[in-house]
Amino acid sequence: MKSFSIVAALSAAFVALPAFASTPLDYDDARHLLNRTGFGATDAEIRRMIGMTREEAARMLLAATRTSAVTAAPAWTNDAGPLRYPRRGEGASEMERKQFQQEQIRDGLELRGWWLDEMLATPSPLTERMTLFWHNHFVSSQQKVRLALFMYRQNVTLRAHALGRFGDLLHAVARDPAMVIYLDSAQNRKGAPNENFARELMELFTLGEGNYGEQDIKDAARAFTGWSLDRDSGQFVFRRFVHDYGSKTVLGRSGYFDGDDVLDILLAKPQTAEFITRKLWREFVSPDVDEAEVMRIASRFRDSRYDIKVALYALLTSDAFYAKENRGVLVKSPVDLVVGALRQFDLKPGEPVPFAVAAAAMGQNLFSPPNVKGWPGGETWINTSTLLARKAFLDRLFRADDAGGNAADAPARAMTPAPKQAIAPGGVQESEVARRIRFLRAMDRGLKSVQFDSNAWLAQLDRNERSRTDAATRLLLACAPQGAADPTNAPLAMVRQIVLDAAYQLK
Amino acid sequence: MNRRDFLRFTAGAPLLPGTLLSTAGVAWAAAPAGARYRNLLVLIELKGGNDGLNTLVPYASPAYYALRPKLAIVREQVVQLSDAAGLHPALEPLLALWKSRELAVLLGVGYPEPNLSHFRSIEIWDTASKSAEYLQDGWLTRTFAAAPTPADFAADGVIVGSSDLGPLAGAGARAIALANTEQFLRQARLAIPEGNARNRALQHILKVEADIVQAASHLNADYAFKTVFPEGGFGNAIKTTCQVIANRSGVAVVRVTLSGFDTHSGQPGTQARLLGELAGGIVALKSALIELERWNDTLVLTYAEFGRRPKENLSNGTDHGTASVHFALGGRVAGGLYGEQPALDRLSGDGNTGYAIDFRSVYATVLDRWWGVPSAEPLGGRFAPLPILRA
Numbered sequence: 096m097k098s099f100s101i102v103a104a105l106s107a108a109f110v111a112l113p114a115f116a117s118t119p120l121d122y123d124d125a126r127h128l129l130n131r132t133g134f135g136a137t138d139a140e141i142r143r144m145i146g147m148t149r150e151e152a153a154r155m156l157l158a159a160t161r162t163s164a165v166t167a168a169p170a171w172t173n174d175a176g177p178l179r180y181p182r183r184g185e186g187a188s189e190m191e192r193k194q195f196q197q198e199q200i201r202d203g204l205e206l207r208g209w210w211l212d213e214m215l216a217t218p219s220p221l222t223e224r225m226t227l228f229w230h231n232h233f234v235s236s237q238q239k240v241r242l243a244l245f246m247y248r249q250n251v252t253l254r255a256h257a258l259g260r261f262g263d264l265l266h267a268v269a270r271d272p273a274m275v276i277y278l279d280s281a282q283n284r285k286g287a288p289n290e291n292f293a294r295e296l297m298e299l300f301t302l303g304e305g306n307y308g309e310q311d312i313k314d315a316a317r318a319f320t321g322w323s324l325d326r327d328s329g330q331f332v333f334r335r336f337v338h339d340y341g342s343k344t345v346l347g348r349s350g351y352f353d354g355d356d357v358l359d360i361l362l363a364k365p366q367t368a369e370f371i372t373r374k375l376w377r378e379f380v381s382p383d384v385d386e387a388e389v390m391r392i393a394s395r396f397r398d399s400r401y402d403i404k405v406a407l408y409a410l411l412t413s414d415a416f417y418a419k420e421n422r423g424v425l426v427k428s429p430v431d432l433v434v435g436a437l438r439q440f441d442l443k444p445g446e447p448v449p450f451a452v453a454a455a456a457m458g459q460n461l462f463s464p465p466n467v468k469g470w471p472g473g474e475t476w477i478n479t480s481t482l483l484a485r486k487a488f489l490d491r492l493f494r495a496d497d498a499g500g501n502a503a504d505a506p507a508r509a510m511t512p513a514p515k516q517a518i519a520p521g522g523v524q525e526s527e528v529a530r531r532i533r534f535l536r537a538m539d540r541g542l543k544s545v546q547f548d549s550n551a552w553l554a555q556l557d558r559n560e561r562s563r564t565d566a567a568t569r570l571l572l573a574c575a576p577q578g579a580a581d582p583t584n585a586p587l588a589m590v591r592q593i594v595l596d597a598a599y600q601l602k
Numbered sequence: 603m604n605r606r607d608f609l610r611f612t613a614g615a616p617l618l619p620g621t622l623l624s625t626a627g628v629a630w631a632a633a634p635a636g637a638r639y640r641n642l643l644v645l646i647e648l649k650g651g652n653d654g655l656n657t658l659v660p661y662a663s664p665a666y667y668a669l670r671p672k673l674a675i676v677r678e679q680v681v682q683l684s685d686a687a688g689l690h691p692a693l694e695p696l697l698a699l700w701k702s703r704e705l706a707v708l709l710g711v712g713y714p715e716p717n718l719s720h721f722r723s724i725e726i727w728d729t730a731s732k733s734a735e736y737l738q739d740g741w742l743t744r745t746f747a748a749a750p751t752p753a754d755f756a757a758d759g760v761i762v763g764s765s766d767l768g769p770l771a772g773a774g775a776r777a778i779a780l781a782n783t784e785q786f787l788r789q790a791r792l793a794i795p796e797g798n799a800r801n802r803a804l805q806h807i808l809k810v811e812a813d814i815v816q817a818a819s820h821l822n823a824d825y826a827f828k829t830v831f832p833e834g835g836f837g838n839a840i841k842t843t844c845q846v847i848a849n850r851s852g853v854a855v856v857r858v859t860l861s862g863f864d865t866h867s868g869q870p871g872t873q874a875r876l877l878g879e880l881a882g883g884i885v886a887l888k889s890a891l892i893e894l895e896r897w898n899d900t901l902v903l904t905y906a907e908f909g910r911r912p913k914e915n916l917s918n919g920t921d922h923g924t925a926s927v928h929f930a931l932g933g934r935v936a937g938g939l940y941g942e943q944p945a946l947d948r949l950s951g952d953g954n955t956g957y958a959i960d961f962r963s964v965y966a967t968v969l970d971r972w973w974g975v976p977s978a979e980p981l982g983g984r985f986a987p988l989p990i991l992r993a
Contacts, residue, residue: 279866279867279917282866282867282915282916282917284916287915287916289866289915289917289921290921291866291921294718294719298719304719304722309952382802382803420801423800423801423803423804424801424802424803425803426803426807458765465766466720466721467720468720468721471766473803474802474803474806475765475766475767475771477806477807477810478761478765478767478777478779478810479777479778479779479780479786479810479813479814479817480761480765480778480779480780480781480786481765481779482793482807482810482811482814483785483786483789483790483792483793483814484789486789486792486793487789487792490792574800574801574804575800577794577796577797577798577804577808578794578796578797595792595794596794597794597797597804597807597808597811598804600803600807601803601804601807
């Protein structure tokens with residue numbers, strides 16, 4: 096594939112823009128852009144962006160994106176060498192298998208904490224938002240993959256291509272070990288095809304339902320036979336002895352295709368660009384898709400050889416993105432809510448894992464989406480159970496000191512066991528229920544490790560312009576509050592009232 | 603009945619565009635006088651697609667053993683129900699229900715033109731749509747929209763331990779999703795139902811807040827059961843289900859989920875564990891319902907997106923299939939085998955079976971016979987109820 100520089104592709108996109116410059120961003124515009132492309136913008140971040148044009152702001156955000164994390168990964172991610180998968184029938188005892196399983200759960204928790212830390216620490220929140228977007232597109236789940244190391248490596252791959260070329264990302268994901276396990280590619284052999292990967296590839300990763308037939312899936316599955324995993328090295332391996340070298344017909348094209356050929360056939364289809372663009376629209380703009388706009392942006396996306404930055408630039412400078420009717424119409428995901436609150440209120444968790452667990456309790460367990468379709472998102476984030484989990488989380492962040500939430504709790508905090516210990520092998524005597532309770536208690540204590548100083552936080556808001564309540568409301572809510580704020584509230588109660596307002600669930 | 607017949611059937615009603623047929627119809631604005639929502643429905647979803655052939659084993663079929671050299675359950679281990687079929691050994695705890703004629707086994711439950719995708723197929727089941735028809739609302743949502751539950755009910759339905767509302771999804775139903783009742787009641791005070799919604803997302807949030815307030819004013823969490831519930835996730839979900847049922851103001855339906863049936867590899871251990879959890883949960887559920895004196899007015903149904911392919915794959919597992927076996931149980935269920943075992947010698951081109959019972963006939967049984975509410979509108983046509991209920 097001929098390589099274009101991102102700069103060249105971006106300039107090409109800029110040239111195609113209308114000649115007039117957009118009006119400069121005001122406070123609400125900047126907040127909107129930052130909250131949609133990042134997590135919980137602070138007042139200072141918003142003010143730095145006021146006065147830029149849409150184009151300048153989008154260019155700045157895209158220029159700052161990264162291909163790797165700034166947060167040091169857990170030490171075990173450097174483990175090289177053969178993978179230990181104690182397996183029944185290979186001499187592994189029941190105890191060994193249990194230990195392995197608990198070790199993977201522990202590592203998995205540490206991994207969730209690491210990603211949450213990265214979302215808080217990154218200089219480019221858009222990079223993490225896109226990594227999360229692709230995690231929810233090219234879904235793999237630790238529930239099936241089991242090995243935390245593979246989930247980590249997949250996350251690294253997603254980030255490396257998160258704002259690169261969609262084609263490169265697709266080719267990389269198809270041979271990603273976690274994906275090979277998750278969609279059973281390793282079980283796909285000549286004469287005994289397993290269609291799982293081929294089916295989801297077309298339905299969820301590229302074309303979308305209705306743009307292919309069952310026969311396309313069958314032949315595509317044959318093309319991917321032999322795409323497997325070397326259990327000793329943990330690396331992708333092509334097993335030519337189980338590959339079906341016969342002729343295949345996929346989407347009307349026939350040939351002796353292998354998996355990469357099939358991916359390129361899918362990338363050549365306009366439906367793929369449209370499908371991805373539509374999904375980006377729902378992620379960044381509105382749950383209601385403007386088909387004409389999607390077609391316009393999709394064709395630019397495809398013409399740029401699937402440069403993801405080109406698609407995002409078009410979305411983030413569109414009229415629809417800034418339209419008043421599209422403000423406050425997206426429901427924050429649990430990770431959005433948790434990371435957003437921590438960032439917005441300048442809360443520094445001593446230990447991130449309890450916050451990742453809190454997001455899981457709200458319905459978004461990082462590295463473990465519910466199924467290959469990912470989290471459906473939108474309004475489905477909110478039901479009676481998850482809404483209460485969200486409100487309970489916010490309520491406890493802003494609970495009064497005397498309720499045992501904040502500073503008074505420091506001694507308890509010192510005793511908070513690290514999450515690793517919380518699920519350390521508890522011995523055979525400990526029941527599943529007892530272990531679970533011990534774990535949840537530790538997570539609960541972990542949430543108390545952040546302290547919110549309401550006076551200091553309010554003091555940094557611009558008080559000359561508006562009352563403090565108005566300034567806080569304007570920063571925190573994407574649309575008007577549902578309840579009238581009580582100006583006589585003490586600072587902490589005032590903040591609590593704003594975050595418990597239904598409007599805080601939106602962005 | 604196809605769409606055209608249905609339109610002819612509703613000839614008296616104004617002609618509605620196709621999509622409107624899926625939303626609450628105009629024909630039944632209020633619950634018919636005879637709606638019997640005190641009859642409780644408990645749905646157990648076997649998420650991932652349970653393998654029906656190894657759930658109700660056709661142990662007298664040579665074709666079964668030929669298709670499954672590795673996965674077949676040997677005759678000696680089958681819990682025999684008839685001279686041709688028997689239960690997976692992990693379901694042995696259900697034998698007592700079978701003997702007391704309170705367990706109906708529904709064979710070959712499926713639908714025409716089956717879809718093999720998890721999401722699409724469960725969407726078809728949850729919305730009671732045709733294979734190529736896309737509906738937004740769940741079949742129970744449409745039912746309650748057309749024939750509302752009593753206003754003093756805590757909710758139309760409660761979804762236990764899952765945030766996916768399945769048959770209660772969509773606008774209109776008062777659906778409560780909770781993991782356990784105590785926690786729900788503790789947190790419910792944070793709900794603020796007032797507001798002035800300007801967009802769909804906000805409207806949705808405010809409705810959920812109002813549902814919470816309503817449910818919390820009715821539910822309780824302190825019923826002291828003598829029943830011992832199994833340990834583990836599913837046992838806890840059954841316990842929560844029973845706490846919900848113990849509330850005096852009523853709910854029409856409770857849905858609980860047991861996940862992990864997508865056994866593409868390593869099926870034997872996984873399925874045995876899950877079916878064991880299912881059986882243990884059902885036994886505890888019956889015991890608790892008897893304590894509450896609700897066993898005779900409860901109908902328990904299992905369902906799943908699909909069954910699995912008859913021929914085993916090379917990973918010691920099975921791939922996505924079509925029709926499958928399901929259970930109906932309760933104090934007023936007429937036990938026995940219904941439907942037909944899939945013909946294993948007449949598989950389709952992709953190696954799957956046909957179906958004997960349309961899943962919408964199972965739903966029609968619930969609507970027409972159990973609740974006494976019209977089924978044609980929510981199900982998009984007439985489906986014959988099954989004779990699985992005693993008068």
